[in-house]
Amino acid sequence: MLKVSIFNFKGGTGKSTTALNLGAAIAQLNVKTLLIDLDGQRTLSFGLGLDGREPTALQWLTDKAEPIATDIKNLWIIPGDIGLFRLTSETDLFIKSLNSLIPLDFDVVLMDCPPSLGLASVQAILNSDRVLIPTLCEPAALKGMSEAIGLIRGENQSIPIEVVRTRYRSRLVLTREADDLLIESGEDLNYRLLHTVIPENIQVAESIAQQSPVLTYAKTSLGAKAYKSLAKEVLKLWGLKK
Numbered sequence: 471m472l473k474v475s476i477f478n479f480k481g482g483t484g485k486s487t488t489a490l491n492l493g494a495a496i497a498q499l500n501v502k503t504l505l506i507d508l509d510g511q512r513t514l515s516f517g518l519g520l521d522g523r524e525p526t527a528l529q530w531l532t533d534k535a536e537p538i539a540t541d542i543k544n545l546w547i548i549p550g551d552i553g554l555f556r557l558t559s560e561t562d563l564f565i566k567s568l569n570s571l572i573p574l575d576f577d578v579v580l581m582d583c584p585p586s587l588g589l590a591s592v593q594a595i596l597n598s599d600r601v602l603i604p605t606l607c608e609p610a611a612l613k614g615m616s617e618a619i620g621l622i623r624g625e626n627q628s629i630p631i632e633v634v635r636t637r638y639r640s641r642l643v644l645t646r647e648a649d650d651l652l653i654e655s656g657e658d659l660n661y662r663l664l665h666t667v668i669p670e671n672i673q674v675a676e677s678i679a680q681q682s683p684v685l686t687y688a689k690t691s692l693g694a695k696a697y698k699s700l701a702k703e704v705l706k707l708w709g710l711k712k
């Protein structure tokens with residue numbers, strides 16, 4: 471059971487969209503996948519049409535509740551809970567709850583973190599094997615990304631970090647400048663910049679409102695293709711597929 475936190479300190483960088491669509495794309499490749507929505511905003515749960523369903527992540531943390539099967543084969547979810555905003559207890563709830571999932575035999579667990587380093591994000595990162603950081607490709611957004619890496623390294627010095635560029639607009643000079651910065655700073659900050667980029671794509675944004683992954687909503691869209699490539703790239707990197 472490989473545990474991956476999807477985190478960025480900055481808001482609106484495509485964390486929940488990536489959890490949803492990468493999770494669906496990985497599941498399509500016959501990898502048993504669990505999504506855990508750790509954000510009180512619950513965008514991920516909403517995107518799968520399962521906002522409001524119980525047991526929620528808060529119930530899972532406190533009562534060891536079981537995940538819910540989604541309509542997509544191999545894809546399960548523990549939905550978000552507005553009460554996660556109030557989660558302040560310093561106990562080892564996360565370790566116990568994650569360990570309770572072991573008998574269910576998930577290959578991958580993707581945890582969608584809120585855009586802050588509160589208890590949910592810290593505990594998710596401390597208990598993960600890897601961190602995936604979605605970032606916008608703009609010089610201003612990269613400041614947030616390097617701050618996020620500093621915060622992650624403060625919690626877990628040696629955890630592998632992968633960075634994925636989202637809402638990518640290849641024609642812009644701004645994007646090329648940010649690309650150069652991302653390539654340059656990979657070595658200093660010790661992260662891997664993923665080859666796959668997720669383009670700015672209207673079908674990706676629409677699919678959230680339609681409450682389904684872009685892979686189902688618009689199979690042939692550039693967004694769906696990009697998330698399929700991302701799934702293949704990370705599964706190879708994470709040692710889960712050849």
Ligand SMILES: Nc1ncnc2c1ncn2[C@@H]1O[C@H](COP(=O)(O)OP(=O)(O)OP(=O)(O)O)[C@@H](O)[C@H]1O
Pocket residue numbers: 480481482483484485486487488509511513583584585636637638668669670671672674675676678693
């Ligand atoms: N590839 C894309 N193309 C177009 N729009 C996108 C794309 N990815 C995300 N979006 C849109 O960007 C907005 C932010 O995305 P999302 O909610 O995934 O970010 P987030 O990092 O989870 O935000 P938060 O920090 O609030 O949790 C949403 O409106 C979403 O529909």
Ligand SMILES: [Mg+2]
Pocket residue numbers: 485486487509511513514582583584
């Ligand atoms: Mg989010």
